[in-house]
Amino acid sequence: MNLSFMWHMHQPDYRNEDGIMQMPWVFLHAIKDYYDMPWMLSRYKNIQATFNITSPLIEQLKLYYxxxxxxxxxxxxxxxxxxxxxxxxxxxxxxxxxxxxxxxxxxxxxxxxxxxxxxxxxxxxxxxxxxxxxxxxxxxxxxxxxxxxxxxxxxxxxxxxxxxxxxxxxxxxxxGGIWKFYKELYNEKRITISTTPFYHPILPLLLDMQNAKRANAHTQIPQNYEKLEEDALLHIQKAKDLFSDTFGYTTDVFWPAEGAVDEKSVKLLKSLGVNFIATDEEILYKSLNSKSKKLIYAPYNYNNMLIGFRDHTLSDLIGFEYRYKKAEDAAQNFMSQLQSIKSINDNATVFVILDGENAWEFYKNNGFDFFEALYSALEKASWCKTLTMDEVKDLPFRELINLAPGSWINGSFDTWVGEYEKTRAWELLFLTKKDYEHHKESLSDDIKAKITDNFLGAECSDWFWWYGSDHYTNFSLEFDAIFRRHLINIYNLIGISVPNDLFIPIGKNQSSTKFWIKPQSKITPKIDGKRDSFFEWMGCGVIDESKLFSTMHANTQPVKKIYYGQDDNKLYFAFEGDIKKLCKKGIINIIIDPLELSSTISFNQKKVFLQNIEIKLACKEWLEISLDKTQIKQKKIWLRFEIADSSGSLQTLPSFGELEIDLQDDYSKNWFI
Structure with a gap:
């Protein structure tokens, strides 16, 4: 069987009108991921892969030389x-x-x-x-x-x-040596380098906003939208030109931003010399009106465009799940998944496509241990060969008659349009485009070029990704400001007054208040594992983990909410979610800093002692825990919880790090008359 990895390397354009990057993530991922990923591959002579490098990343990385x-x-x-x-x-x-x-x-x-x-x-x-x-x-x-x-x-x-x-x-x-290293590996035929339309736009939405409703009839779209066909074409052509200038050759392999495709965007890509693209398995299922997993394990030909459909499960296992497993266990699980596929289709070609930079900060040693185990296992597996996307182009393919519109997230475009904030951003973009069309005849070619670049920058998928309730970041206001700045720049370049709406943040400040309610008063709930009464937990703190799940992560995490609080003698915790099925075989590891205490406890244990600290548990309708704080001398402690079962770690809580608790807090600051 064949296995084709594509590692997607992307950062949005953080530059303001003066060319100054407002966020440091390009630099940080450059010293951590953009070299490490191909370097780890290069240590194994029989491992090949494709690296997708986006244009804003190329341009911004060069500024650090x-x-x-x-x-x-x-x-x-x-x-x-x-x-x-x-x-x-x-x-x-x-x-x-x-x-x-x-x-x-x-x-x-x-x-x-x-x-x-x-x-x-x-x-x-x-x-x-x-x-x-x-x-x-x-x-x-x-x-x-x-x-x-x-x-x-x-x-x-x-x-x-x-x-x-x-x-x-x-x-x-x-x-300064990163892109040179990629070129060396390409010349050795170890990797294929592909790219994405310039500023990482959702091409189907630029070409026709109705694609959002075709993918999901319930999606709300802007009423007075514009078709931005010229912009879509420029995104593709500019990406090809920059790629050629950087790597010295022209690529015909593209990853459409977010795997977003429709018939028009594929036709446009093909007309500009792109011969191979990739997207998600959900698009194939919708195109063929069938959910059979067997269908995805081959390249397809749609109107002379070769398409690879990513195995969503395998890709997400690497992106989101294996971080919780030991490296050897994760690699073994991946290989067993491949063997299961091979048993169904001996000539399968499996596409594993995912973000090549963001997952590894959640892995031990930046993913090094995992890749050592995985690549070693693949090298030894004579029944599985890794291929670049250039090599995949030479394989036999199946014919595809219809292509459904959609992206790699649920086969829809709801991550980028539909919610109020996302749709509002599009409305402001379309309004700015209309105002520009009314004035552009009087503008010089130089000004028009600058305005066009600001429009293309504003069409980046990342801005719309962070609007709305489906994703969380501490830097939502910064992203919002960058998006609106592009539109403000356009009005300033035209020479007309900027609409007041563009000075008002679209997104609300995504502080911790979005998912975290701090304790308001003391509580003394009964630890029996039952939802006895609303009032016994009234005034507790609540961390809504479900609001921190990304849409890619779906609902694979067992704990959806954490409730916590204290009285004079004890700390109390309750875990809500898919807990019932874990009551008999669930395990929780409680880690307390700075005490440097750690204890692994089965859900079915009723009482344990951790260095004289009594811990009580009860698991029925949910998991409840009490912890005796009278033996703790420190004023503040930091706690983490690891939920596991017999298969291994399932979830680390809280997902944002450690939970800080002031053991002497009397909550008087919350009292009022």
Missing amino acids: KNPEQSDKFILLWLQNPSSLKTQERQWLVKICKSSQFDTMVKGLPRYEELYKKDSFSDDEVLDLEILFILSWCGMYLKENNLHVKSLINKEKNYTDEDKKVLLNELSKFI
Whole structure:
């Protein structure tokens, strides 16, 4: 059988009108993922894959080769001594520096663990926090091979401004070799490099907003929408041109942004020299009106366009589930999944396509252990051969008569249009386009070109992704501002007044209040595993984990909500969700910092002791736990919970890190008369 990986490497364009990147994620993923991913593959001579590189990523990465402080707001502030920063600058910098994943990136750097839990910092502490943040993002290649990175990790604390300069210079040189490394692997026929329409737009929505309703009749779309066919064409052509300038050849393999396809977009891609694209299995099922899994294991020919349909299950296992398993167990599970497919279809071609950068910060060692186990297993499996997408083009294919519109998320476009905020963003985009059409005849070609680039930038799928309730980020206001700034720039370039609506944020501040209600009063519930009364948990804290699930993650996580609170003697926790089926075989690992206590307890145990701390459990309608706090001397503790069963880890809670609890909180601040 054949296995074809595609790793999608993408960041939206964070540049403002002055060309300054407003967010540092291109830089951070460059030192962690963009080199590590092909490097890990290169360690195995018989492993091939395709890397999809988007245009905004290409352009922005090049800005870090020399003097990155001139192009990145974060690095400009990061290089300054903390004492010189304004209050707002300092707060924003600290917010970024506390965004690393705790379990996989912060832990192991003792000083970072200490600072991560603080709310206020001295100048020296900020300096340590800044450098440790960058070190936490360094990938395994840098940690193993770069002497400066290794030296700074070993130093642990008491960093200096000079340490910053040396580190940034070293990382800039490293980033300067990334695309060269890709070209070397391509020339060795180890990888295919593909790309995406320029600013990562949802092409079917640009061509015809009605595609959203064709994919899901219940989706609400803007009433007075525009068909942006010229923009769609430019996205494709500009991507091909930039790719050729960067890698020295023209690719005919594309990953349409978000796997979004329809008949018109495929026809347009084909007319511009694209011969192979990929999308999701759900599109094939809708196209053939059949849910048979056997159907996806071959390339298809639709109107002379070859299409690969991703195995959604296998892709999501890597993207979202294997992070909870040991590397060897995850690799073994993946291989057994492949063997099951082979037993059904001996000549299967399996497409595994997913984000190539964001998953690994949730994996131990940035995914290195997992890929070592997986690639080793694939090298030994004589019955399975990995292929690049260029090699897939030479395989036998099946004919496809119809192609349903949709994306890789539920076969619809609801992630980018439908909810009020998403639709409002489209309405403002269409309004700006209409105003431009009324004035463009009087504008110079140079101004028109700048306006067109702002329109293309505003059409990036990422802005619409973060609007609405289906995704959460601490940086929603920043993303919102970048989107609206494109439209404001257009009005300024036209020379007419900017509509007031563009100065009003579309999205609400997605602070923790969206999913987290803090405790309001003391509680003393009975620990019996039953939903006895609403009132016994009234005033408790609630963390709604379901609001943190991405649409890709679906409902695979057993715990949907965490309830918690305390009285004078005990802490109380309740876990709501698919708990009943875990009552007999469920396991919970309770981790308490800074006590450095950890205990694995079966759901069916009624009472255990953890270093004189009594823990009671009851699991029936939901899981309830009490924890005796009278034996704890610390004022504050931080807790995490790991839910597991006989198959392994299922969920780590809270998903955003650790739950901080003030054991002496009397909640008087919440009292009122």
